[in-house]
Amino acid sequence: DAGVIQSPRHEVTEMGQEVTLRCKPISGHNSLFWYRQTMMRGLELLIYFNNNVPIDDSGMPEDRFSAKMPNASFSTLKIQPSEPRDSAVYFCADRVGGAGELFFGEGSRLTVL
Amino acid sequence: DQQVKQNSPSLSVQEGRISILNCDYTNSMFDYFLWYKKYPAEGPTFLISISSIKDKNEDGRFTVFLNKSAKHLSLHIVPSQPGDSAVYFCAASAGNNDMRFGAGTRLTVKP
Numbered sequence: 689d690a691g692v693i694q695s696p697r698h699e700v701t702e703m704g705q706e707v708t709l710r711c712k713p714i715s716g717h718n719s720l721f722w723y724r725q726t727m728m729r730g731l732e733l734l735i736y737f738n739n740n741v742p743i744d745d746s747g748m749p750e751d752r753f754s755a756k757m758p759n760a761s762f763s764t765l766k767i768q769p770s771e772p773r774d775s776a777v778y779f780c781a782d783r784v785g786g787a788g789e790l791f792f793g794e795g796s797r798l799t800v801l
Numbered sequence: 802d803q804q805v806k807q808n809s810p811s812l813s814v815q816e817g818r819i820s821i822l823n824c825d826y827t828n829s830m831f832d833y834f835l836w837y838k839k840y841p842a843e844g845p846t847f848l849i850s851i852s853s854i855k856d857k858n859e860d861g862r863f864t865v866f867l868n869k870s871a872k873h874l875s876l877h878i879v880p881s882q883p884g885d886s887a888v889y890f891c892a893a894s895a896g897n898n899d900m901r902f903g904a905g906t907r908l909t910v911k912p
Contacts (some may be wrong), residue, residue: 721899
């Protein structure tokens with residue numbers, strides 16, 4: 689089992705560009721979470737899915753952010769257009785059903801110049 | 802709105818001594834609490850958890866205490882080791898729903 693896989697690990701882009709972060713969860717897990725880590729706010733929940741359906745996206749900062757989970761094996765987080773304040777580490781995590789612990793990917797470090 | 806709060810951004814202890822990390826929460830619907838450990842350039846990893854029906858859970862050197870009336874939990878590490886140096890996140894969830902994290906506490910264990 690390779691765990692939760694995120695790509696890219698590092699992304700440097702210029703303000704105004706579109707950014708797409710990708711996540712491949714562990715097979716068989718049915719909940720997927722996107723978090724953003726910043727120095728000031730720690731781990732912020734952006735959005736989570738249950739059985740591929742978005743349940744709560746109230747943490748998504750603005751309309752510039754969108755997330756999809758077209759199937760149980762793949763999810764994307766898109767920022768369009770990106771801004772310097774979006775610079776952070778973005779984590780994807782999944783969870784076996786119930787109130788179990790989350791399994792995190794290694795994160796995607798985004799720098800917007 | 803920070804539903805889970807870790808008010809100490811950092812903690813430094815001597816090797817062999819006890820480390821106590823604290824966490825407060827505001828949502829009375831939370832029924833499951835967890836601690837995660839994070840090393841640089843890695844994702845957080847699960848450390849220990851506790852259900853709201855308990856007030857203590859122990860796993861080796863790690864013990865989590867829950868005080869529901871005070872909406873407070875703590876993680877005790879005894880004895881602390883240099884390899885425990887990391888950022889520790891407190892997290893809470895309500896049923897099969899989202900999981901909220903605190904801002905983290907950076908623990909440094911000095912040899």
